Amino acid sequence: MDIVFDNVCLSYGRGKKRFSALKGVSLRVDRGTIYGLVGPSGSGKTSILSCCLDLNQPDSGSVSIAGKNPGDQDLGIPGPTVGYMPQELSVHAFFNPREILHYYGQIFNVQELDSRVTTVLGLLNLDRDGLEQRQISFLSGGQKRRVSLACAMVHNPRLLILDEPTVGVDPLLRRAIWTELNILATSGTTVLITTHYLQEVASASKVGFLRDGRMLVEDDPQKLMSQRNETSLEKIFLDLCLVEDPSPSLLSFSVESGDAFELKPLSCGSASSFGSSNKPQPTQEREELVVNPSFGSVLKPLIRKNMKILQRHTVLLSFQAILPLLTYIMFLVCIGRPLHGLDLGVVNEESACDPQERTNLTCLSMDLQMVLDRDYSLGEDVSCHVIVNLDPHIFHLKHFQSFETAKESVILGKAHGFVQFPSDFSIGLEQRIATLIDMDNVHGVDILNQARIFVYMDASSVKVLASLQEHLLLSLQKFFHQYGESCHLEPLIRMVSSPGIALHSLNPEFRHNDYDLSELMFPGMMTLLLNLLPMALTADQLMTDKEAGLLLRDFVCRVPFSAVIFTQIICQLVVVIVQLVSSLILVVVLFPTTSFGVILFAGFLLFLQACCGMALGAFICSLCRSRDQVIQVGMAVVMPAFIVSGILWPRSTMPQVLQVISAVIPTTFACDIMKSIILNNTVLVNGLWKAILLPLVGTVTFFFACLFMVSRVGIK
Ligand SMILES: Nc1ncnc2c1ncn2[C@@H]1O[C@H](COP(=O)(O)OP(=O)(O)OP(=O)(O)O)[C@@H](O)[C@H]1O
Numbered sequence: 001m002d003i004v005f006d007n008v009c010l011s012y013g014r015g016k017k018r019f020s021a022l023k024g025v026s027l028r029v030d031r032g033t034i035y036g037l038v039g040p041s042g043s044g045k046t047s048i049l050s051c052c053l054d055l056n057q058p059d060s061g062s063v064s065i066a067g068k069n070p071g072d073q074d075l076g077i078p079g080p081t082v083g084y085m086p087q088e089l090s091v092h093a094f095f096n097p098r099e100i101l102h103y104y105g106q107i108f109n110v111q112e113l114d115s116r117v118t119t120v121l122g123l124l125n126l127d128r129d130g131l132e133q134r135q136i137s138f139l140s141g142g143q144k145r146r147v148s149l150a151c152a153m154v155h156n157p158r159l160l161i162l163d164e165p166t167v168g169v170d171p172l173l174r175r176a177i178w179t180e181l182n183i184l185a186t187s188g189t190t191v192l193i194t195t196h197y198l199q200e201v202a203s204a205s206k207v208g209f210l211r212d213g214r215m216l217v218e219d220d221p222q223k224l225m226s227q228r229n230e231t232s233l234e235k236i237f238l239d240l241c242l243v244e245d246p247s248p249s250l251l252s253f254s255v256e257s258g259d260a261f262e263l264k265p266l267s268c269g270s271a272s273s274f275g276s277s278n279k280p281q282p283t284q285e286r287e288e289l290v291v292n293p294s295f296g297s298v299l300k301p302l303i304r305k306n307m308k309i310l311q312r313h314t315v316l317l318s319f320q321a322i323l324p325l326l327t328y329i330m331f332l333v334c335i336g337r338p339l340h341g342l343d344l345g346v347v348n349e350e351s352a353c354d355p356q357e358r359t360n361l362t363c364l365s366m367d368l369q370m371v372l373d374r375d376y377s378l379g380e381d382v383s384c385h386v387i388v389n390l391d392p393h394i395f396h397l398k399h400f401q402s403f404e405t406a407k408e409s410v411i412l413g414k415a416h417g418f419v420q421f422p423s424d425f426s427i428g429l430e431q432r433i434a435t436l437i438d439m440d441n442v443h444g445v446d447i448l449n450q451a452r453i454f455v456y457m458d459a460s461s462v463k464v465l466a467s468l469q470e471h472l473l474l475s476l477q478k479f480f481h482q483y484g485e486s487c488h489l490e491p492l493i494r495m496v497s498s499p500g501i502a503l504h505s506l507n508p509e510f511r512h513n514d515y516d517l518s519e520l521m522f523p524g525m526m527t528l529l530l531n532l533l534p535m536a537l538t539a540d541q542l543m544t545d546k547e548a549g550l551l552l553r554d555f556v557c558r559v560p561f562s563a564v565i566f567t568q569i570i571c572q573l574v575v576v577i578v579q580l581v582s583s584l585i586l587v588v589v590l591f592p593t594t595s596f597g598v599i600l601f602a603g604f605l606l607f608l609q610a611c612c613g614m615a616l617g618a619f620i621c622s623l624c625r626s627r628d629q630v631i632q633v634g635m636a637v638v639m640p641a642f643i644v645s646g647i648l649w650p651r652s653t654m655p656q657v658l659q660v661i662s663a664v665i666p667t668t669f670a671c672d673i674m675k676s677i678i679l680n681n682t683v684l685v686n687g688l689w690k691a692i693l694l695p696l697v698g699t700v701t702f703f704f705a706c707l708f709m710v711s712r713v714g715i716k
Contacts, residue, residue: 003029003052003159003192008061010047021047023213024061029206031066034181034191036201036221038237039210045194046087048210049161052192053078053556065159076290077159079558080108083152087163089144090151090549092305093137094312097126097147100136101154106301107293107557108155120150123180125173141168149177151553153184160184162193166200178203198233209237216240295563302563306571309541320537321578324529328586331525332518339467344395345406345418346387350425353384382429383421386453389479394471410458417457417468425453519590523602523678524647524671526583530606531613531667531695532638534576538617541568543630546621561710565618565703569611576610587678594681601683605670605691612666612695615702622709645671666698 010022021044029035037045050056051063054070054077068075075081091100098117105113121127124146131139136147149165160181166174178200181191185205193204201207201221208218217224217240221233230236310317390397398415400406406418422428453476457468542565545551554564584603587594616637624630644654644662651662651672662668673691677683 002031002064002066003027003035003190004062004064005048005051006062006064008048008051008058008063010044010051010056010058021213022051022058025210025213025215026061027208027215027218029190029192031190032185032188033205034185034193034203036204036207037192037194037210038196038198038201038207038233039194043210044213045210046163047213049084049163049192049194052159052161053082053084055552055555073292074290076292076558078556079290079292080155081157081290082159082161082556083155083157084553084556085149085152085160085162085165086549086552088549089148090553091136091144091148092309092550093548094135094309096133096135097121097139097150098132099308100147101150103301103305104151104557105154106304107298107554107559109291109293109297110155116154116156120154123153123176124150125176126150142170142173145169146173156189158189160189160191160193162191164194164196166195166197174200198237202233207233209240211241292558293560295560295566298559298563299567302559302567303571306567310571310574317575320533321575322582323533324526324579325582325586327529328522328526328583332522332590339471340394341396342394342468342471343398343415344390344468344472345398345400345409345415347400347403347406347418347420348383348387349423350383350421351381353381353387380426382426385483386421386476386479389482390475391471394475407456410456413458415458417455419472420454420456422454520675520679521647522590523587523674524645526587527606527609527671527674528642528645528647528667530576530579530583531609531616531670532641533579533613534572534610535613535617535620535637536634537572537575538568538614539621539630539634540617540627541572542618542621543624543627547627562703562707565615565706568618569614572614573610576607576614580606580610591678591681594678598677598681598683602674602678605674605695608692608695608699609667609670612698612702615699615706619702619706619709622706622713641665641667644668647671647675664694666695669694 005025005027008022008025009020011018011020013019025044025048027035027048037048039045047056051058052065052070063070065075065077070077078084092103095103098121101117101120102113105117110116118127121132126132126143126146131143136144139147145165145168149162152160152162166177169177174197181193182203185191195201204221206218207221207224209216216237219227224236225231225233228236228239230239387397398409398418400409400418403420406415406420409415410417455469455472542551545554551561551564555561580603583606584599587599587602620630620633620637624633640661642648644651644658644665645668646662651659651668654662669687669690673685673688676685
């Protein structure tokens, strides 16, 4: 499997950020040989490998492998022809070595997989001390790298591309790995390997010295040393660097900088310890039929793998599954309930309201003429009776001596407001009663305006303010009503119960108007959650795989990305179904009159939302390079969807442009329709098709947009 690079240039980024990583690199790897790429950090080694794997396309020049372009279907690169070990670990941390090798073996439909896995585990010393059954996350760094190498080898590929496979591996095992690579090469496998260890590449068939995106020289290492009469590859490399750039700064960098390049003394003798004497020579091409993994062939291993991951995350996923239920319960308990326990200050300048000294409020002997003649007295502490009538469930009363102290308390946030009764409250009330009766026709007169009760409230919370006003008014009405009744003051009773004063909150949109606000918002809330939680779960799972390099490895195996997403979604349905069923059970509890058919239909709508959410999650993941970005894009989706969905406030009140935007968001109509069908117990509601069609269109669009993004920018 010859690899030929001809004057390859590769750059990353665009415009001012454009950076040339490869500047006209030419190289040739003969089939059945080992080619060692050496160079300081950032010199372009991984970039060369990425061109071989079709992860990056050169700006100019050409790359050919066995006379074909990387990416060609019949070449099988990416695919079964190549085994790739990336620089990062890129192995599923929750698997054990045997399981992960089984997964990659199944992807390539390896025959007699069990014995092949056992062989590879043995080759890399992973078959002892119970290592093969130990979860990869508990292995040491070197052991993890061996597992990663094993994954690349399990299907016995014709081409092995290994990015620093021996980092962190002890010298004995390093030698064993090189011996194995030599054996593989002798049997016709081509090996392209990058390394920082110069003594290793002495045993390669060919070494390529790379620096700053340019190939300084490539040749047989032994030949290089004998031609230049040197015993060390290190010296040759330094000499080559000096020819390129003889500046003293370069010298000091090259010689002293240990982390840039590991410069260990190397002699021809030491090179032999890595098996240079058995150096592979170009061999016959291994003739094998290329069978690329297909959508159908990878479904089973992918589903098995995903289900295993689900099993390993049982606690986390159980939490995810019941998360909607917990959220609904918190929502119902915390939001939209009638307010109560509001701190309300009281400044009573009329009386200290000592219960021992309070007068009884009786006026049974009072008749109308007495009232008109003002030949009666209400006593001196009517204000205390008003205060006693303030509903203790709604108000937590705090008594203050003066206006100033009460005001300070509100400013400091210790109370929502306060009421002030003037010192002449009882006398004033007598006067008002006389006036009202005198007027006779009292309809439409606002008793609070005439009442000498001063109310001061913190207006920063509109909801609290409105509720305070409402409850204060109701409490006062109740008091006046009772008082009017006990004193037989009919006009007063009529006035407080007249429509001009009584508060009504009717919502014609709903069949029942006796639901709490939280119950009215619940169906919309449920719809949003069943979209957004699956979205977050999918984005999180995919991003975890992406950041760990697992998607990249799948890509190099030519696992169709559509299958990756599809199986991810299928496996996550386990979680989604629990979320869905628990949501529907709550619907039954909250709205017991809702029929079974409506519940089923609601389940169908929620299922569509979940599918749309998962596809959106996959799309977001394809757009982002890191988890931070996923979180930011996720928030950018969640917040507007929540605000424009209409569950907080009617959509008809929004600006026109936002109404248009909200009308194309897959959750909006579903929120509306869910509210209507659950509260009105019918599926025959207007605009139902939008609630079905939009999430369907969303699912398909996001799914294909995700595939498009991956095909454009790859798995990076
Ligand atoms: N996606 C990218 N965007 C921008 N620059 C990149 C990208 N990938 C690599 N580079 C730059 O290209 C240069 C070559 O990178 P490359 O990974 O090929 O180096 P390397 O020789 O493999 O380094 P190392 O030995 O540290 O792995 C580096 O300067 C790197 O910063």
